[in-house]
Amino acid sequence: MKLKDKIDAEIKSAMLSKNADRLKALRNIKSLIMVAETENGKTGELNEERELAVLQKAAKQRKESIDIFKTNSREELADAELKELLIIEEFLPKQMSDNEIMERVLLIILEGGYTGIKSIGLVIKEFNTKFPGQDGKQVSRWIKSVLDPITII
Numbered sequence: 001m002k003l004k005d006k007i008d009a010e011i012k013s014a015m016l017s018k019n020a021d022r023l024k025a026l027r028n029i030k031s032l033i034m035v036a037e038t039e040n041g042k043t044g045e046l047n048e049e050r051e052l053a054v055l056q057k058a059a060k061q062r063k064e065s066i067d068i069f070k071t072n073s074r075e076e077l078a079d080a081e082l083k084e085l086l087i088i089e090e091f092l093p094k095q096m097s098d099n100e101i102m103e104r105v106l107l108i109i110l111e112g113g114y115t116g117i118k119s120i121g122l123v124i125k126e127f128n129t130k131f132p133g134q135d136g137k138q139v140s141r142w143i144k145s146v147l148d149p150i151t152i153i
Contacts, residue, residue, distance in 0.1 A: 025087040093133035
């Protein structure tokens with residue numbers, strides 16, 4: 001089932017249960033998908049990879065907003081963003097723990113024979129290909145922590 005169809009079904013469910021917060025967040029997600037489908041004169045549905053990218057961008061924006069609102073002591077706005085973030089995350093792949101990310105990063109580095117800081121981009125690309133939808137900051141942080149001290153003599 002396409003993401004857009006899942007969102008439509010969830011919108012109907014939220015309307016029936018009269019859950020205004022959930023309905024607002026779901027409509028926002030649907031709007032983001034519709035905008036992405038029509039940007040740059042495109043028509044038609046998004047592929048799964050592009051849908052995932054739209055949701056990841058929306059989640060990242062919510063996280064940044066939450067940080068800003070908390071910094072400025074605007075807890076009510078931060079709470080609203082958090083509610084929306086939780087709904088967006090329902091449609092994203094399950095996030096890996098730090099240990100899982102570290103294991104997979106090490107495996108990719110060892111299998112690919114990557115060394116040195118110049119290989120970070122290649123490792124990130126391979127990780128994102130094998131495990132789409134993961135938090136890029138965490139992945140990047142672990143890759144840098146492994147590759148930065150490595151030097152070949």
